[in-house]
Amino acid sequence: MTGQAPSVRLRGAALRFGGRAVFSDLDLDLPAGRWTCLLGESGIGKTSLLRLIAGLGSADETRGHLSCSDGLPLAGRVAYMGQRDLLLPWTTVLQNVVLGARLRGGRAAARETEGRAAALLRAVGLAGREEDLPGSLSGGMRQRVALARTLFEDCPVVLMDEPFSALDAVTRHRLQALASDLLRGCTVFMVTHDPLEALRLADRIEVLAGLPPQLRPVFEPAGQAPRPLDDPALAQQAGRLMIVLGDGARAA
Numbered sequence: 001m002t003g004q005a006p007s008v009r010l011r012g013a014a015l016r017f018g019g020r021a022v023f024s025d026l027d028l029d030l031p032a033g034r035w036t037c038l039l040g041e042s043g044i045g046k047t048s049l050l051r052l053i054a055g056l057g058s059a060d061e062t063r064g065h066l067s068c069s070d071g072l073p074l075a076g077r078v079a080y081m082g083q084r085d086l087l088l089p090w091t092t093v094l095q096n097v098v099l100g101a102r103l104r105g106g107r108a109a110a111r112e113t114e115g116r117a118a119a120l121l122r123a124v125g126l127a128g129r130e131e132d133l134p135g136s137l138s139g140g141m142r143q144r145v146a147l148a149r150t151l152f153e154d155c156p157v158v159l160m161d162e163p164f165s166a167l168d169a170v171t172r173h174r175l176q177a178l179a180s181d182l183l184r185g186c187t188v189f190m191v192t193h194d195p196l197e198a199l200r201l202a203d204r205i206e207v208l209a210g211l212p213p214q215l216r217p218v219f220e221p222a223g224q225a226p227r228p229l230d231d232p233a234l235a236q237q238a239g240r241l242m243i244v245l246g247d248g249a250r251a252a
């Protein structure tokens, strides 16, 4: 990772589409070098919050004060992996992975850069597909390319929106471990619908719930991620988390 990961602080976040507020006056802290997972029912505003932090607002009105613990701007050192893979259809898988680095740094050290990208594509199970166009890949394969691109970015702050949702259970399990390993030390904020995934990967779990939606810090799972799924404590915590999620949905 390039540079020390800062903590990220958001205060008074508010967002409206048309006349409708998605949320107003949200506060969020992402501790430095820790992995925070966000759960909440569909449509509550998780993606909107992630996009607001990434500076990708498409809302009619966005407010909030975003700051980093080192006093530097977040812009330029945050990797964002959205729900849609946003791969460029006219260029190869490998070129899609290196795109961000190319745009920032020109063609310098291209061979070394491509070597690292190819290694990441191998790690996500796409060896031999480097020269293919994205259109020839399945949805899950495209998601793996997007994940490789996010890991390749080498940013201290990483925002991910359901990065493993399109994968089969075995691949998901393997790539969770890979991401956990490669993003160690980064400040990560990840949206997921899967309580077990959150419990496996997160240092902290937040739930967005209620009307108006508020963030509720819920869990700090014990032990180091990635936690084994056959740990009985995980199943117990997943049960508790489901109750909190259900209560949040009823309160809305």
Ligand SMILES: Nc1ncnc2c1ncn2[C@@H]1O[C@H](COP(=O)(O)OP(=O)(O)OP(=O)(O)O)[C@@H](O)[C@H]1O
Residues within 6 Å of the ligand: 017, 022, 040, 041, 042, 043, 044, 045, 046, 047, 048, 049, 058
């Ligand atoms: N571009 C848009 N234009 C209008 N409304 C939008 C737009 N994007 C999101 N919304 C609305 O904002 C609200 C929150 O959407 P958001 O995608 O943030 O929810 P979410 O919690 O991420 O949902 P999911 O879990 O289903 O992905 C929803 O009511 C949605 O209809």
